[in-house]
Amino acid sequence: MSEITLTSSQAIATIDTKGAWITTLLGNGSDILFSRRQLMNTDGQQKLRGGCHVCLPHFGPGGESGLAQHGFGRELEWEVENQTDTLLELRLTNTHPMYAPLVAKLLYLLTDNELSMQLTLENTGSQSLPVAPAFHPYFAHAAEPVQLNGAQLSLETLAGTEFTTATDHALEIQGKIVRLASVNLPVWAVWTDQLGEYVCVEPSHSGNSFIDSLHGVPDELEQGQLKSYRFALSW
Numbered sequence: 032m033s034e035i036t037l038t039s040s041q042a043i044a045t046i047d048t049k050g051a052w053i054t055t056l057l058g059n060g061s062d063i064l065f066s067r068r069q070l071m072n073t074d075g076q077q078k079l080r081g082g083c084h085v086c087l088p089h090f091g092p093g094g095e096s097g098l099a100q101h102g103f104g105r106e107l108e109w110e111v112e113n114q115t116d117t118l119l120e121l122r123l124t125n126t127h128p129m130y131a132p133l134v135a136k137l138l139y140l141l142t143d144n145e146l147s148m149q150l151t152l153e154n155t156g157s158q159s160l161p162v163a164p165a166f167h168p169y170f171a172h173a174a175e176p177v178q179l180n181g182a183q184l185s186l187e188t189l190a191g192t193e194f195t196t197a198t199d200h201a202l203e204i205q206g207k208i209v210r211l212a213s214v215n216l217p218v219w220a221v222w223t224d225q226l227g228e229y230v231c232v233e234p235s236h237s238g239n240s241f242i243d244s245l246h247g248v249p250d251e252l253e254q255g256q257l258k259s260y261r262f263a264l265s266w
Contacts, residue, residue, distance in 0.1 A: 037117050041143040050105040051121045051137045053083040053168075056146060058266045063146075063209060065171040065229035072226055080227055083168035085137060085150060087123075088130055089249065090165035090220070091239035096129065098241075101167065103127045104135065117141045132156025133252075147263035154252035161249035165216065165235030166262045170204055172228050178203035179221065179232065186230060192222040194238055194246055202232055207266055214261040218246040234262050 034054065037044045045055045047067075056064040067081035087104025089096070099106075109121035123135040134153040139146065154160050177184045180201055197219060199212040213219075216234035223230045237247030250258060 035111070035114065035119055037119060037139065037141040039117055039141055039143045042141055042146070044139070044141050044146055046119055046121075046139060048109050048111065048121065050084055050107065051109040051123070052105060053139070053146075053148075055082065058144060061205065061207075062171040063264070063266055065169040065227060067169075068227075070226040072224070078224075078226060081169045081229065083148075083166060085148075086165035086167055086233075086235070087135060087150070088133065088152075088160070088162045088164060089241040090163060090167075090233070090235040090237075092242045094242035096161075096241055098127065098129070101165075103130075104164075105167075109137065112136070130160060132158075133160055133162075145263055145265035147261065149259055149261045151257060151259045152252060153257045154254060157254050159251045159253050161241075162252055162258075163236040163240045163247075163249035164260055165220075165233055167231060167233050168262075168264065169227075169229040169231055170202060170209065172204045172230060174228075177230055184221070184230065186223050186225060189221055189223045189230070190225070192220050195219050195221065196246070200232060202230075204230070209264055209266045212263050212265075215258070216260050216262060236260065 035046050042058045054067040065081045069077045084105040086101040109123045112122045113120040119139045121137045132155045136151045138149045202209045213234035218235045218238045220233040
């Protein structure tokens with residue numbers, strides 16, 4: 032496990048190789064993401080919150096797969112393949128036994144006003160593999176109101192998660208607008224448990240598709256197939 036820092040002249044991002052987890056993101060000297068930390072819920076349990084992590088191979092509950100919430104990608108150590116001041120390429124091959132043929136690559140690219148992330152999945156095995164990935168960013172807000180596409184969010188109602196379908200969003204938060212865009216991740220989950228000053232607007236392939244088909248079904252990666260999923264946030 033190690034932390035790697037990407038820097039441009041006006042932005043800084045820190046990434047933990049365990050989980051390929053973005054732990055902090057600052058733009059123009061202010062927090063874009065709520066920095067990762069342990070928080071305590073009302074039952075006295077510690078919860079790891081903040082930053083942004085990949086949900087791999089699925090978002091939400093694992094259903095019949097038996098996989099944990101949001102999969103295994105955020106829990107495993109990723110290998111560094113390439114690194115510059117503003118770019119980081121990570122690779123994951125030591126996955127869950129059910130997904131041993133899956134090779135995952137994550138590319139992070141930082142500019143002065145944008146952080147983009149691209150997940151590329153390859154099935155090196157002979158059997159198809161269901162995948163329905165997502166990214167899980169926690170956006171920092173010092174106080175309400177928080178607006179999404181011009182409409183004010185009622186944070187008290189979001190513990191149950193609201194889903195919307197789009198290719199992009201405008202999140203107005205802390206006096207600035209953060210623009211969110213995705214490719215092959217059209218189903219967005221809007222959520223907060225209010226343990227801290229954050230709200231999550233999360234692009235996913237098909238919502239909780241490992242347990243239901245309300246927002247689509249997983250991709251089935253066939254032998255030798257590659258597919259990429261992209262998320263970018265700019266401010």
